Amino acid sequence: MYILVFTAALLPAVSTATTLIPKTVFDSTANLEQYFTYNYPWGGNTHNGAARMDKAHVAISSPGTLTITAQPVKGQPPATHGGKQLAINYLAGAIGAKQHFTVPKGGGFVFSGSFQATTTKGTWPAFWLTAVNGWPPEIDMAEWKGSGKISFNTFNTSSVLSWKDVQYNDPAQFHDIKCELRDKNGKDTQVKFWMDGKEIATHVGKDYTGKPFYLVINLQMEGSSGKPGPTTNTTYSVRNLEVTTL
Numbered sequence: 001m002y003i004l005v006f007t008a009a010l011l012p013a014v015s016t017a018t019t020l021i022p023k024t025v026f027d028s029t030a031n032l033e034q035y036f037t038y039n040y041p042w043g044g045n046t047h048n049g050a051a052r053m054d055k056a057h058v059a060i061s062s063p064g065t066l067t068i069t070a071q072p073v074k075g076q077p078p079a080t081h082g083g084k085q086l087a088i089n090y091l092a093g094a095i096g097a098k099q100h101f102t103v104p105k106g107g108g109f110v111f112s113g114s115f116q117a118t119t120t121k122g123t124w125p126a127f128w129l130t131a132v133n134g135w136p137p138e139i140d141m142a143e144w145k146g147s148g149k150i151s152f153n154t155f156n157t158s159s160v161l162s163w164k165d166v167q168y169n170d171p172a173q174f175h176d177i178k179c180e181l182r183d184k185n186g187k188d189t190q191v192k193f194w195m196d197g198k199e200i201a202t203h204v205g206k207d208y209t210g211k212p213f214y215l216v217i218n219l220q221m222e223g224s225s226g227k228p229g230p231t232t233n234t235t236y237s238v239r240n241l242e243v244t245t246l
């Protein structure tokens with residue numbers, strides 16, 4: 001009896017994390033569509049590379065696994081980005097979380113998942129957070145820019161950023177990525193990155209606390225990853241995605 005009372009009193013203090021996106025999110029298309037929309041979450045199907053996104057290139061390839069395919073194409077109209085025209089050489093896919101993520105004072109989030117991403121030149125898969133209002137904030141929780149490396153970035157301004165590039169071995173295998181956002185002082189947010197359970201870097205995002213983020217998973221092509229990209233299909237797969245509060 002005493003033990004029961006004691007345990008019940010302790011529980012709320014040790015387990016307060018709330019699951020915002022559950023690991024079952026990629027178990028079915030219905031689950032995916034409960035939490036995500038297709039294309040970029042700010043609207044639009046092109047961005048800063050050579051891929052035009054559509055729903056047809058996003059699939060639950062097997063229960064539990066999301067697979068985005070980039071398919072080489074010809075004859076697509078160009079995209080416009082930053083006042084310039086960008087040739088579209090691929091059809092691919094992007095998904096954006098329906099909910100926005102705002103680090104509250106004294107709180108934060110954990111984003112995690114397992115990723116099978118290519119580092120081939122011209123392929124630019126990413127798992128990232130970007131500002132709903134203006135820019136930055138942006139946190140690249142993982143991005144692969146066709147160089148054989150994986151990059152982790154946190155932007156204070158377009159030219160002032162914390163970045164860490166590390167060698168990315170065995171791209172055919174799934175690798176675990178975890179990123180923790182934690183309010184530091186009511187204003188700035190501490191950002192910690194792990195790969196395969198190993199801590200990689202700690203950054204601080206200036207004035208990130210209280211600002212909403214979009215969560216994006218996409219397979220862009222060329223752009224920052226160089227060109228020409230591949231002449232055959234490229235895939236990017238994700239499983240065990242989860243988002244919780246701290």
Ligand SMILES: *[C@@H]1O[C@H](CO)[C@@H](O)[C@H](O)[C@H]1NC(C)=O
Nearest residue numbers: 156160161162188204205206
């Ligand atoms: C970004 O701003 C935060 C808060 O002022 C600071 O701690 C961090 O060092 C800055 N990052 C860079 C790369 O200067």
Ligand SMILES: *[C@@H]1O[C@H](CO)[C@@H](O)[C@H](O)[C@H]1NC(C)=O
Nearest residue numbers: 056057069070071072232233
């Ligand atoms: C490339 O991807 C597209 C879209 O998923 C698919 O329809 C096509 O069959 C793929 N081509 C090959 C050669 O696998």
